[in-house]
Amino acid sequence: MSLPSILTRIDASMPAALERLMDLLRIKSISTDPAFAGDCEAAADWLVDDLQSLGLAAEKRKTPGHPMVVAHGGPEGAPHLLFYGHYDVQPVDPLELWERDPFDPEVQDTPKGQVIRARGASDDKGQLMTFLEALRAWKAETGTLPCKLTIFFEGEEESGSPSLIPFMKENAEELKADVALICDTGLFDSKVPAIITQLRGLLGEELTITGPSKDLHSGMYGGLAINPIRVLTRILAALHDETGRVTVPGFYEGVPEIGDNMKKSWEALGFDEKSFLGDVGLSERAGEKGRMALEQLWSRPTCEINGISGGYTGDGFKTVLPSQASAKVSFRLVGTQNPEAIRASFRKMVQEMLPPDCTVAFTPHSSGPAGQMDTSGAAFETARLALTEEWGVEAAYVGCGGSIPIAGYFKSILGMDAMLIGFGKDDDQIHSPNEKYDVESFHKGTRSWARILAALSA
Amino acid sequence: MSLPSILTRIDASMPAALERLMDLLRIKSISTDPAFAGDCEAAADWLVDDLQSLGLAAEKRKTPGHPMVVAHGGPEGAPHLLFYGHYDVQPVDPLELWERDPFDPEVQDTPKGQVIRARGASDDKGQLMTFLEALRAWKAETGTLPCKLTIFFEGEEESGSPSLIPFMKENAEELKADVALICDTGLFDSKVPAIITQLRGLLGEELTITGPSKDLHSGMYGGLAINPIRVLTRILAALHDETGRVTVPGFYEGVPEIGDNMKKSWEALGFDEKSFLGDVGLSERAGEKGRMALEQLWSRPTCEINGISGGYTGDGFKTVLPSQASAKVSFRLVGTQNPEAIRASFRKMVQEMLPPDCTVAFTPHSSGPAGQMDTSGAAFETARLALTEEWGVEAAYVGCGGSIPIAGYFKSILGMDAMLIGFGKDDDQIHSPNEKYDVESFHKGTRSWARILAALSA
Numbered sequence: 001m002s003l004p005s006i007l008t009r010i011d012a013s014m015p016a017a018l019e020r021l022m023d024l025l026r027i028k029s030i031s032t033d034p035a036f037a038g039d040c041e042a043a044a045d046w047l048v049d050d051l052q053s054l055g056l057a058a059e060k061r062k063t064p065g066h067p068m069v070v071a072h073g074g075p076e077g078a079p080h081l082l083f084y085g086h087y088d089v090q091p092v093d094p095l096e097l098w099e100r101d102p103f104d105p106e107v108q109d110t111p112k113g114q115v116i117r118a119r120g121a122s123d124d125k126g127q128l129m130t131f132l133e134a135l136r137a138w139k140a141e142t143g144t145l146p147c148k149l150t151i152f153f154e155g156e157e158e159s160g161s162p163s164l165i166p167f168m169k170e171n172a173e174e175l176k177a178d179v180a181l182i183c184d185t186g187l188f189d190s191k192v193p194a195i196i197t198q199l200r201g202l203l204g205e206e207l208t209i210t211g212p213s214k215d216l217h218s219g220m221y222g223g224l225a226i227n228p229i230r231v232l233t234r235i236l237a238a239l240h241d242e243t244g245r246v247t248v249p250g251f252y253e254g255v256p257e258i259g260d261n262m263k264k265s266w267e268a269l270g271f272d273e274k275s276f277l278g279d280v281g282l283s284e285r286a287g288e289k290g291r292m293a294l295e296q297l298w299s300r301p302t303c304e305i306n307g308i309s310g311g312y313t314g315d316g317f318k319t320v321l322p323s324q325a326s327a328k329v330s331f332r333l334v335g336t337q338n339p340e341a342i343r344a345s346f347r348k349m350v351q352e353m354l355p356p357d358c359t360v361a362f363t364p365h366s367s368g369p370a371g372q373m374d375t376s377g378a379a380f381e382t383a384r385l386a387l388t389e390e391w392g393v394e395a396a397y398v399g400c401g402g403s404i405p406i407a408g409y410f411k412s413i414l415g416m417d418a419m420l421i422g423f424g425k426d427d428d429q430i431h432s433p434n435e436k437y438d439v440e441s442f443h444k445g446t447r448s449w450a451r452i453l454a455a456l457s458a
Numbered sequence: 459m460s461l462p463s464i465l466t467r468i469d470a471s472m473p474a475a476l477e478r479l480m481d482l483l484r485i486k487s488i489s490t491d492p493a494f495a496g497d498c499e500a501a502a503d504w505l506v507d508d509l510q511s512l513g514l515a516a517e518k519r520k521t522p523g524h525p526m527v528v529a530h531g532g533p534e535g536a537p538h539l540l541f542y543g544h545y546d547v548q549p550v551d552p553l554e555l556w557e558r559d560p561f562d563p564e565v566q567d568t569p570k571g572q573v574i575r576a577r578g579a580s581d582d583k584g585q586l587m588t589f590l591e592a593l594r595a596w597k598a599e600t601g602t603l604p605c606k607l608t609i610f611f612e613g614e615e616e617s618g619s620p621s622l623i624p625f626m627k628e629n630a631e632e633l634k635a636d637v638a639l640i641c642d643t644g645l646f647d648s649k650v651p652a653i654i655t656q657l658r659g660l661l662g663e664e665l666t667i668t669g670p671s672k673d674l675h676s677g678m679y680g681g682l683a684i685n686p687i688r689v690l691t692r693i694l695a696a697l698h699d700e701t702g703r704v705t706v707p708g709f710y711e712g713v714p715e716i717g718d719n720m721k722k723s724w725e726a727l728g729f730d731e732k733s734f735l736g737d738v739g740l741s742e743r744a745g746e747k748g749r750m751a752l753e754q755l756w757s758r759p760t761c762e763i764n765g766i767s768g769g770y771t772g773d774g775f776k777t778v779l780p781s782q783a784s785a786k787v788s789f790r791l792v793g794t795q796n797p798e799a800i801r802a803s804f805r806k807m808v809q810e811m812l813p814p815d816c817t818v819a820f821t822p823h824s825s826g827p828a829g830q831m832d833t834s835g836a837a838f839e840t841a842r843l844a845l846t847e848e849w850g851v852e853a854a855y856v857g858c859g860g861s862i863p864i865a866g867y868f869k870s871i872l873g874m875d876a877m878l879i880g881f882g883k884d885d886d887q888i889h890s891p892n893e894k895y896d897v898e899s900f901h902k903g904t905r906s907w908a909r910i911l912a913a914l915s916a
Contacts, residue, residue, distance in 0.1 A: 200677065204775045213739030219658065219860025222790050223760040224751060225735070226744035229785075230698070230763055237695035240688070277683070281671030284814045286684035293682060302681040305688055306778050307769035312786065317662045317823040319788050320764050327687075328770065330777050332680050356742045365775040402677025 031088035066155030085128025086157035130445035201333030204365025298399025489546035521621035524613030543586025544615035588903035659791030662823025756857025
């Protein structure tokens with residue numbers, strides 16, 4: 001194996017690689033809309049064909065929803081890598097905000113460089129193709145693949161992954177590998193590559209408070225009848241104290257302080273807090289006092305109200321005292337915080353704050369603990385150094401404020417750690433009109449995988 | 459004039475009076491729906507004809523909306539009474555909940571006595587006809603009318619009365635009288651007649667708090683970006699203290715304590731708090747501590763949240779940190795509380811509670827001070843005694859928790875006090891399917907007016 005020659009081949013193959021990506025981008029694989037079920041099948045078929053052309057034993061696997069694509073191949077032995085991506089894309093509405101047909105991809109010149117413009121260019125077709133293009137160059141240059149490989153593509157990531165857990169459980173033996181690689185995230189910023197090593201968990205809870213048995217007129221009952229909106233606002237307002245800490249009893253059990261090393265390395269990232277906030281019209285950090293910005297985003301738990309409704313909310317005014325008021329509350333979790341223990345404590349706190357004549361009904365929503373990768377295995381540092389070489393700047397271990405459930409499933413169902421490495425940029429407009437993927441992301445992403453594969457299989 | 463013979467004639471004329479009311483109830487005078495504009499005209503024409511048959515000079519008067527009906531007549535001299543009612547009715551949907559066609563009125567036998575079932579039977583066609591039937595009996599028995607009269611019927615009461623204030627201002631000289639009689643309210647309970655002598659005022663205010671310039675993802679920004687729903691709940695929760703008092707600075711300026719006499723007379727009414735609350739699924743009074751129930755409803759000011767919205771409120775869950783959150787807040791006012799001063803104080807309080815990076819926009823809604831009738835004039839006590847004679851139980855001076863703007867307009871535009879005397883019952887289902895008016899209300903209401911007219915013109 002000669003890494004330099006593989007990288008050279010990647011450089012030379014870029015025009016052809018972009019053509020292949022654009023072929024895949026033309027397939028309207030919107031998973032959430034049943035009208036596009038045939039397109040999802042077509043995208044899976046396209047990938048099976050492409051994987052077979054790389055010498056992998058690939059097949060489309062049925063699920064109650066859209067198919068999975070699973071492929072195996074490469075020389076027996078360690079390491080055995082599993083690569084995950086998803087071929088489905090977000091819906092495209094509002095279509096009128098797109099500058100061109102979202103499924104007619106084009107390479108465009110922009111002031112910041114060339115981009116591939118299309119729905120799914122960044123999320124996740126462009127990203128998953130970086131891995132396949134790295135394999136293609138490897139195979140062309142060496143006649144074989146770098147190591148034992150399992151490829152696992154899903155077609156329901158943008159619609160809640162209903163088939164994912166059952167499929168992983170039913171095929172656990174087949175899918176197990178030494179480490180998982182997930183390419184569905186971004187660079188730390190446009191120049192700094194990153195491996196995500198911690199993800200926040202998520203707990204969703206909906207509560208509906210009922211007071212009177214029907215809507216009342218505030219002229220007739222106001223001053224005497226309990227108003228569930230007032231009860232709700234009082235409870236929600238009590239979920240944080242004056243310093244921004246969450247008041248749910250026991251909430252901070254299992255919340256670790258970040259170590260000095262982590263703190264220093266995050267400080268070294270030079271996170272541009274001012275522009276991060278400024279981009280969304282803010283000038284000051286809210287939330288817990290006495291924490292650095294990245295700590296707030298990556299390693300501190302939160303409680304947020306994501307929706308609230310009650311009474312009359314149309315145009316004009318109606319002097320109603322409503323029977324009910326509702327809110328959707330979510331918690332981002334870190335460390336070993338226990339989602340179900342927090343759900344129970346939250347419910348108890350709400351119950352205890354209820355005045356007479358009020359009842360509360362809870363609807364549980366998503367629940368998953370935080371994810372913490374064990375970076376002590378050699379693979380993480382090996383991959384980080386490979387990324388550093390490609391990008392010419394120290395690659396970072398970073399956190400992620402969101403929740404990427406697949407990483408947790410690899411751990412809980414298959415017992416594997418996952419490395420989340422991706423090349424998306426903040427301005428890729430994923431889930432929005434005019435999605436794009438930088439040609440630089442595609443090109444250097446492909447080269448990054450070649451380097452990582454070389455390093456891991458050395 | 460012989461009151462007993464007039465009352466006897468009223469008794470004897472009930473079948474014919476019910477037929478006339480049912481004629482009027484057959485007219486579909488729904489004011490809010492333009493499809494029924496012709497029916498509103500027809501109702502006004504019907505009333506003009508009926509008033510003319512009583513010897514009054516009646517005419518339909520154009521407005522930008524539905525017409526007013528104005529009539530004058532009766533012997534010159536004091537007192538000069540103005541009688542107000544409205545001929546328009548509420549919409550009838552949901553139609554499927556009606557047991558029969560809402561515009562095919564019928565006298566029905568029920569366990570509680572005979573009722574007239576139709577849209578508008580109680581609100582307000584049945585009520586306004588009590589006055590006309592009293593005049594008809596008077597005229598038939600005496601050949602003349604009891605006193606100088608102005609009749610004023612509106613056709614937009616159920617759709618916000620857009621033409622009312624301009625019409626009253628333009629025709630102020632013509633409409634002025636010594637005292638106004640309004641028949642659009644109810645008995646205190648099914649056996650006790652009442653004159654409403656105080657009405658709460660109303661102030662409506664909508665506020666929208668904006669934080670980030672666009673909706674954010676709580677995984678990406680949660681813990682660091684300000685959440686306007688949290689800001690809103692904190693502000694709204696601070697509008698009352700632990701004893702239920704409103705915290706807006708200056709709010710209680712102009713709020714009188716009720717006198718001992720009023721308190722005793724309200725206590726004597728034996729208000730059935732338990733069944734009032736029990737009917738709507740409540741068991742305990744909320745609101746200000748240390749007040750009697752009728753005091754809370756009639757003579758204490760309130761602050762209520764009538765609507766709240768923000769973020770994602772559909773099915774399922776979305777981990778959004780919204781850009782905006784809104785609420786509709788209303789205040790019921792008493793005594794000499796100044797609506798615009800309270801509006802200003804409320805806005806200042808909200809502004810002062812806003813954290814950095816948040817802005818608030820206010821939309822003013824209805825505003826009107828409380829109404830307090832001057833019951834020291836002889837007319838009130840004269841009318842109260844006449845009601846007491848008819849019903850055989852002491853008639854009460856009561857308050858009203860709601861706001862009946864017309865009473866305030868008679869005072870502010872025409873300088874007249876208004877006596878609100880009506881015969882509706884709590885179970886009349888006004889504004890709801892299967893509206894009814896008790897034949898007892900219609901019959902004794904008519905007799906009540908005959909007695910009141912006799913007493914006032916004596």
